[in-house]
Amino acid sequence: MAYQAEGENLVPQTRIFVLTNKPECQNLNNHILQIMLNLSNHIKFCHPIKLSSSSENFQNFICSLSIVILNLDEEIDLIKKISIAVKRLPNSRKYFIYIGSSRHVFENLIFNHYMLYDALMTKTFQKDDGNILAADICNILIHNSIPLNSSNTIQISVKRQKFFLRLDDILFVITDNQPHKVIFHLKYDEYQVRMTLKQVHHQCRNLTACHEGALVNLKNITKFNKSNRILYFENGDTCEVSRRYTKKISDLIPMKTF
Known part of the structure; x- marks a missing residue:
């Protein structure tokens, strides 16, 4: 939201x-x-x-x-x-x-x-x-x-308008095809923002890398299919996990891994 x-x-x-x-x-x-x-x-x-x-x-x-x-x-x-x-x-x-x-x-x-x-x-x-x-x-x-002073938010700018996102609402953040842009995936919304993944991680330390181009909120994952390396979320969205991060993610959410 x-x-x-x-x-x-x-x-x-x-x-x-x-x-x-x-x-x-x-x-x-x-x-x-x-x-x-x-x-x-x-x-x-x-x-x-x-x-x-x-x-x-x-x-x-x-x-x-x-x-x-x-x-x-x-x-x-x-x-x-x-x-x-x-x-x-x-x-x-x-x-x-x-x-x-x-x-x-x-x-x-x-x-x-x-x-x-x-x-x-x-x-x-x-x-x-x-x-x-x-x-x-x-x-x-x-x-x-x-x-307004909540520490659990990140400020973004979309079409010159300032918005705030609750960190708990973020499912994952992934790099866009356009340079220096990322897409925030929330339960109901998606926001394309001119930022780098490094800048996002600097403000959202609770997000975890799942491959070189994505950060994920482990709290919002419903399950992790380790064999096909896919994360699933309640709203039907999915996010890929690279081989490099597969063991780390499965160790962090063992009860959701199958």
């Missing part, structure tokens, strides 16, 4: 998405916009995604945290429509806020695993009352923010 400095805290890059099947939700949209202006400079708003007709793909949007507001009335095939829309959203950590008259829809989403990671249930409220919605969004931001 990538963070940006705001006051004394680091807050994640955040986008708000509204999935709706209601014909009119302009009042809610206006409240969301006002809420964002009051909460953070780093939250971006995407106009409502209508489940009935929209085929827009938002996966190219850059964000580390997606707040998905489900502004819904029950209808046939609603869960199927929501699952299709969710697949179009960015590959980021997702929080869901449900606005609707029936808990049946919300519970079905959880039981069918469409609610990824954390989910919040709002109380039923009038469409012109954004206080509860604001409180939920505030709680999400607070839960995902970290102190």
Whole structure:
């Protein structure tokens, strides 16, 4: 997850998405916009995604945290429509806020695993009352923010913008084909940065070399196949280990080696 400095805290890059099947939700949209202006400079708003007709793909949007507001009335095939829309959203950590008259829809989403990671249930409220919605969004931001002076971060620059990465979120860092550039692989994100691997290692001593062009976070490895020298991570990413480092890696994570 990538963070940006705001006051004394680091807050994640955040986008708000509204999935709706209601014909009119302009009042809610206006409240969301006002809420964002009051909460953070780093939250971006995407106009409502209508489940009935929209085929827009938002996966190219850059964000580390997606707040998905489900502004819904029950209808046939609603869960199927929501699952299709969710697949179009960015590959980021997702929080869901449900606005609707029936808990049946919300519970079905959880039981069918469409609610990824954390989910919040709002109380039923009038469409012109954004206080509860604001409180939920505030709680999400607070839960995902970290102190600005945290020693567990590394600062990077992407397209002249400064971001901070938590070291614990890094899976591995690998040299890019372009000279003097590396790619940070996180659980949900990838960032191409103008740095050398030596500079990364200088700031991130907890990362371990697994071949001449890569550093890996041993804490985030799920398993290591010693015979084909491949490291596996929870999100499906893999990283190669050179013969030179095979014994060292297997000795450091014996319980994950097979």
